[in-house]
Amino acid sequence: MLEITTKSAEESKRLGFHLGKLLKKGDVVGLMGDLGAGKTVFTQGVAEGLKVKDYVTSPTFTLINQYEGGLPFYHFDVYRLDDPEELLDLGYEEYFYGEGVTIIEWAEKIEDYLPYCCLIVYFHRLQEKISDTDTRRIVFKPRSKRFVQAVEELKKNVGSGD
Amino acid sequence: MKKEHIIILGVETSCDDTAVSLVAEGREILSSLVSSQMDLHERFGGVVPEVASRRHLEIINALIEEAMEEADLNFSDLSAIGVTYGPGLVGALLIGVSTAKALAYTCHLPLIAVNHIEGHMYANFLAHGDLPFPLVSLIVSGGHTNLVYMEDHGKMEIMGRTRDDAAGEVFDKIARSLELGYPGGPVIDNLSKKGNPLAIPFPRAYLEEGSYDFSFSGLKSAVLNHLNRQKLKGEKVNIPDLAASFQEAVVEVLVEKTLAAARDKGVRTISLSGGVAANQALRLSLEQKAREKGYRLFFPPLSLCTDNAAMVACVGYYQYLREDFASLDLNAVPGLQLISSL
Numbered sequence: 001m002l003e004i005t006t007k008s009a010e011e012s013k014r015l016g017f018h019l020g021k022l023l024k025k026g027d028v029v030g031l032m033g034d035l036g037a038g039k040t041v042f043t044q045g046v047a048e049g050l051k052v053k054d055y056v057t058s059p060t061f062t063l064i065n066q067y068e069g070g071l072p073f074y075h076f077d078v079y080r081l082d083d084p085e086e087l088l089d090l091g092y093e094e095y096f097y098g099e100g101v102t103i104i105e106w107a108e109k110i111e112d113y114l115p116y117c118c119l120i121v122y123f124h125r126l127q128e129k130i131s132d133t134d135t136r137r138i139v140f141k142p143r144s145k146r147f148v149q150a151v152e153e154l155k156k157n158v159g160s161g162d
Numbered sequence: 163m164k165k166e167h168i169i170i171l172g173v174e175t176s177c178d179d180t181a182v183s184l185v186a187e188g189r190e191i192l193s194s195l196v197s198s199q200m201d202l203h204e205r206f207g208g209v210v211p212e213v214a215s216r217r218h219l220e221i222i223n224a225l226i227e228e229a230m231e232e233a234d235l236n237f238s239d240l241s242a243i244g245v246t247y248g249p250g251l252v253g254a255l256l257i258g259v260s261t262a263k264a265l266a267y268t269c270h271l272p273l274i275a276v277n278h279i280e281g282h283m284y285a286n287f288l289a290h291g292d293l294p295f296p297l298v299s300l301i302v303s304g305g306h307t308n309l310v311y312m313e314d315h316g317k318m319e320i321m322g323r324t325r326d327d328a329a330g331e332v333f334d335k336i337a338r339s340l341e342l343g344y345p346g347g348p349v350i351d352n353l354s355k356k357g358n359p360l361a362i363p364f365p366r367a368y369l370e371e372g373s374y375d376f377s378f379s380g381l382k383s384a385v386l387n388h389l390n391r392q393k394l395k396g397e398k399v400n401i402p403d404l405a406a407s408f409q410e411a412v413v414e415v416l417v418e419k420t421l422a423a424a425r426d427k428g429v430r431t432i433s434l435s436g437g438v439a440a441n442q443a444l445r446l447s448l449e450q451k452a453r454e455k456g457y458r459l460f461f462p463p464l465s466l467c468t469d470n471a472a473m474v475a476c477v478g479y480y481q482y483l484r485e486d487f488a489s490l491d492l493n494a495v496p497g498l499q500l501i502s503s504l
Contacts, residue, residue, distance in 0.1 A: 035339055036386040040326055040379060058327045061305035062251055066497050089215050091253055133387045
């Protein structure tokens with residue numbers, strides 16, 4: 001597990017960038033946490049790390065946005081799914097078990113459909129004081145050896161300020 | 163309807179709604195059906211699945227039949243089939259595209275591939291006939307926010323788009339966090355009438371100097387921060403004030419960027435469309451500012467702001483005139499963008 005506090009949207013994006021650089025074909029990353037906690041911003045960083053050139057916009061309405069980077073990049077947002085079973089209708093297996101990297105916003109809504117081997121990232125808005133507006137606690141919970149390693153690597157890269 | 167008229171069958175399945183329409187000469191709506199506006203239980207009996215693709219598949223044929231009947235037409239009366247091939251949800255788009263291809267093949271009709279966002283732009287041509295070119299077009303909906311310069315049919319330049327959330331999406335998310343229900347746009351619009359738009363100074367994201375792009379995720383966070391701060395302070399939130407101030411922040415940026423685009427391109431015509439074009443504060447503000455500066459502003463009636471197939475048939479009409487046809491191997495393109503063609 002790795003826990004990082006970011007002080008701005010820019011920092012969250014930077015963290016995403018570091019993760020993006022470590023991701024490989026077939027990786028699935030589930031993002032969980034509050035509305036406005038920085039999931040999309042983080043995802044934009046991940047996309048940058050994966051060398052996606054396009055703007056990464058919120059897929060809330062289209063549910064899935066697809067990009068071409070170093071690898072195909074699938075950006076899910078299941079916020080407006082009322083029933084997790086609706087995921088079946090999206091042909092999600094093609095993405096989760098496909099040739100690219102998948103990131104899922106609001107992954108808690110489809111917990112049962114997440115692959116056993118995945119990385120979960122939790123986002124918490126920290127606002128204990130009135131002045132804290134952009135502080136976030138971001139927690140990485142690897143669910144496989146592959147991701148334990150990736151998170152170790154991430155820790156090193158973030159720590160070195162690279 | 164006589165055969166010498168150009169009649170386009172429009173099919174639209176890019177998101178939640180299945181829509182079918184028949185339009186003559188790009189103007190006259192002979193029929194326009196949208197699944198969400200119909201009582202499906204009554205028509206089809208039993209439970210209709212909630213999710214896009216399966217539902218599209220179950221009702222599209224019946225919808226086409228009904229549209230043809232309503233317009234009192236046979237397939238031999240048609241000139242072409244126009245279909246939305248993106249952007250949207252891949253499974254949903256595929257139903258429309260496959261259906262349109264099958265029809266085009268069996269009826270020996272040309273197939274026309276329509277961009278959904280262009281469809282929204284053309285809701286204005288459908289409603290008002292040919293708009294005076296050149297023009298600047300603002301398209302705002304739940305899934306899209308685009309600022310487009312249009313020199314002529316088929317000749318456009320994409321000036322700006324959102325870098326994160328679409329305008330309509332932010333309305334829905336804020337409404338949901340205030341527990342105001344869905345869809346969020348109309349609720350916030352109504353509440354705002356009772357609130358003070360200057361009560362809370364939410365940030366306006368103008369981005370770098372000269373940019374026509376939009377960004378609404380910062381505003382979303384600012385509203386949520388405000389709510390949380392009030393909670394920490396133990397103070398009650400004035401919901402109408404919050405709604406009005408939030409809406410004002412969205413509207414101001416949309417209006418200012420549109421006017422800047424119109425000024426910089428030297429156009430005299432502005433068009434507004436998409437689901438958020440139904441927002442009264444946006445209409446009023448843009449109307450007032452456009453009038454002050456001497457622009458002609460066009461927006462479609464409410465029924466043509468939200469997703470429909472008549473707008474798709476209208477784009478199809480203009481593509482038909484310049485013989486911009488698709489081949490039968492047309493595929494759905496979920497991430498389709500508007501492409502500059504100048």
